[in-house]
Amino acid sequence: MQLRDALNDYKRHRDDSTRFPGERRTTTGRFSGRDGRLVHVDEDGAVRDFSYPLVGLTGVARSRFGVRPANEDDAETTWFDAAVDQRYHDRTALVVTDHETVHGRVTQYDLTVDGVHVTHVDASDADEALDVVAGFGFAPDGRDTRIAQLHHGDAVEVYHAEEADFLASATGFEAVRGSAFGGFPELLEETPAEYPRAGRRNPYDEDLLSGDVVGVIPTEDGTATLATLLTSREETPRDDALDAVRTAAARDAAALERAAEAQVDDPVDADRPHAAAIAADRRVLSLLTGRSGLRIAAPDFDPYYAHSGGYGYSWFRDDAEISRFLLEADRHFGLGLDDWHDRSAAVYAETQLDDGTWPHRVWPFDASLAPGWANGRMEAGDGLNYQADQTGSVTTYVAAYDEGGNYGDVLARALDGLDATLADDGRPVACQNAWEDMSGRFAHTAATFLEAYSALAATDPDDVADRAADRAREVYDALDDLWVDDRGVYALREYADHHEDAGELDERVDSATLALVGAHRAYDRVGDVDDERLDRLVSHVETVVDELFHDPDGPVAGLVRYEGDGWRRREQDGEKIWTVSTAWGANAAGTLAAMLADRGDDRADAMAATARDLLALVLPDGPLCLDSGYLPEQVFDDGTPDSATPLGWPHALRLATVALLDEYDFLEERTVAADD
Known part of the structure; x- marks a missing residue:
């Protein structure tokens, strides 16, 4: 959690009777992960890493997902809000979140496997073709400054000194940009800052010197898949990391279900008491x-x-x-x-x-x-x-x-x-x-x-x-x-x-x-x-x-x-x-x-x-x-x-x-x- 996220939460909850301002609560949503990277999927579908103590890598500090009509550059994004339903798939750690939008029901699947987290969005039941819009804020080495991005076509790399975080889309990006935050005036405003920030307000070089990435992802047959990978630059060469995150992004819902079931070593016998x-x-x-x-x-x-x-x-x-x-x-x-x-x-x-x-x-x-x-x-x-x-x-x-x-x-x-x-x-x-x-x-x-x-x-x-x-x-x-x-x-x-x-x-x-x-x-x-x-x-x-x-x-x-x-x-x-x-x-x-x-x-x-x-x-x-x-x-x-x-x-x-x-x-x- 970066300072600007804590300040935004403080602004939202400073007068709340039961919420302590400035925290990143996990009392809603569900986690995915096992023996390593730990990712929280909130009820609005936003994912965040809680991984540092477990793997020594920081990863995703903030995110937000939404959809918009396909092939319309100026189309308005419908951001996911509180879910209609969120559940685990059977006894696994695959998180399934149903969103109700103005375009119809959209289902999100999230699974963490080793250092990779996969988000699969299924909008095939929508009333028209949609693109997925995603904002990711990475904090390699726990930093929100002195970091930068490399764009590799269908993948983005955000890095500091030791840690490098990768984002890939199975269908590429219709548009992708960095998004530098607004500086001290925005931090000091009375109201929480919007995320992701709308439009490009900064020169290209300033956006690249940030941890935030905003992308528009086209769907195929109504679905799109994103994957993020946390790595150590010393342990994992760039080409290997790109191969791994691209391979992970190729998984669909059925593949995620199989991977989730494989994580369960000994499924609990349903006949046991309180199974x-x-x-x-x-x-x-x-x-x-x-x-x-x-x-x-x-x-x-x-x-x-x-x-x-x-x-x-x-x-x-x-x-x-x-x-x-x-x-x-x-x-x-x-x-x-x-x-x-x-x-x-x-x-x-x-x-x-x-x-x-x-x-x-x-x-x-x-x-x-x-x-x-x-x-x-x-x-x-x-x-x-x-x-x-x-x-x-x-x-x-x-x-x-x-x-x-x-x-x-x-x-x-x-x-x-x-x-x-x-x-x-x-x-x-x-x-x-x-x-x-x-x-x-x-x-x-x-x-x-x-x-x-x-x-x-x-x-x-x-x-x-x-x-x-x-x-x-x-x-x-x-x-x-x-x-x-x-x-x-x-x-x-x-x-x-x-x-x-x-x-x-x-x-x-x-x-x-x-x-x-x-x-x-x-x-x-x-x-x-x-x-x-x-x-x-x-x-x-x-x-x-x-x-x-x-x-x-x-x-x-x-x-x-x-x-x-x-x-x-x-x-x-x-x-x-x-x-x-x-x-x-x-x-x-x-x-x-x-x-x-x-x-x-x-x-x-x-x-x-x-x-x-x-x-x-x-x-x-x-x-x-x-x-x-x-x-x-x-x-x-x-x-x-x-x-x-x-x-x-x-x-x-x-x-x-x-x-x-x-x-x-x-x-x-x-x-x-x-x-x-």
Whole structure:
């Protein structure tokens, strides 16, 4: 997203009650891509790249499509507006968008394959012959200046230093030109600038020194196809890039359908429970995966960090939790994700620091260190600028994955890293929390340590397993320090030394503390969860769900993040609903129901009912799930989705929860015969 796009959005939405101005929202539309380039297709058909974190190339910053009567130079362009319908083709990532125009229905097909994105426009049902009009704004190397164009007849190349972006048409261009933007006066106008800018207002050389291309594309039999390709000039010679983009532009709708179906390794069995949710979760997590196998948290909707700290990076907490949930679901459903699991373990080994911990966040295109603020283990400081739960989450995944014992050195170093950040009282030292908005000694961090130590205790190497088992017991016992008896819940945190209430408990309810349930289930495999602790877990889950459940006078309901959460409220008075918190509640309730069922405890059915109720809120027909199948990070009380969309973490939680409830036959309410 370039500054002029952010300013245009700011001008449109500065007074909006639920939209944060200056962002490039993805709460509408759909994405196409897999393990690399990621392209958003909005409901008006406009495409934009969200690819940089995944492939290291920027690509399309803005675009717009329309049609006009053929062979009329002065014909008025009908620009596509909100779609009549937008959908995925079957279970693939081929986006199909129907537009209603004054000339009749026009259908647009969009598919991303490797570095190429193809847009096929079918206007064969129109009442007259049409040309397609397209405006593309490229930003090679993330630049909007010091770039230029080369015109190759049926293709255009936009380049800076390393990155070159190509646009090609299967039917050539009836007309094509560059389009320089209007300069400072246009940027400072009160109203948003028109895109693409009408007519040629600049000398030819100025238009060529820009990233914007406007073309008129003739149709054949009512159809036209455009393709864009992102490349590195060093890796891909120009002639090879031109051949690739021209070949891609030759695809019609049928060819795109075949290519999309080939991307789906293991089509989801329609007989599986909640098959649509499983398919959507797999598609989303594939979309978010970069070249290294790491995933971005979500498409980066706020590249100027105006209202957030960015999302287009790989956090080891989020990524490892996703990896673990995928592993659990795959082992139950047989989803054929071995390659995903292998790549995750390998890149975690590659990125582990010498002290056994993991840094704050990295780039998923090459796993190198990305900008962050929680790299305290890599720099001199007081230690607070470190998120210890990230190391806990990665350790848990690698230990669960490593059945062959190939990652013993990684696990041994991870154990050292955990021990170095475990205080003498058996709980992790003060650090940053999972939500990255507080410091202290958190119950959630302790939960990740308990689960990591328990997972290590279940491994083969005695020098790791025995030591980890001792540490797991220490953390298990130390959790008593965080129990708030009068609320029947585990505290959010103990305040750190720098806080005015140092040593006291922050007794607020926090959805992140739901991680305690999975941690205790892991511990129960290597230790003993006693009856008192089990009773406390039941009380904790019931209290968290009751206290955080929000059912406003509107179309949505679910769990808020924690008591007093003030982030991204805009004009809303209270906390917003979070899909990850709601899905976490479903998963924690389901996990606790499984623990209770394993013990023959009658409370299992009630807890399973809680899991089903919360899961229903995030399923494809639930109020928190968009028509695209995506789960946004947050939702306003009036139902407006907000923030990162789709967010990978709740999709993985949803998938794992469906698998868990299916394993224990909890997906439907049990009926008990009268004589029982």
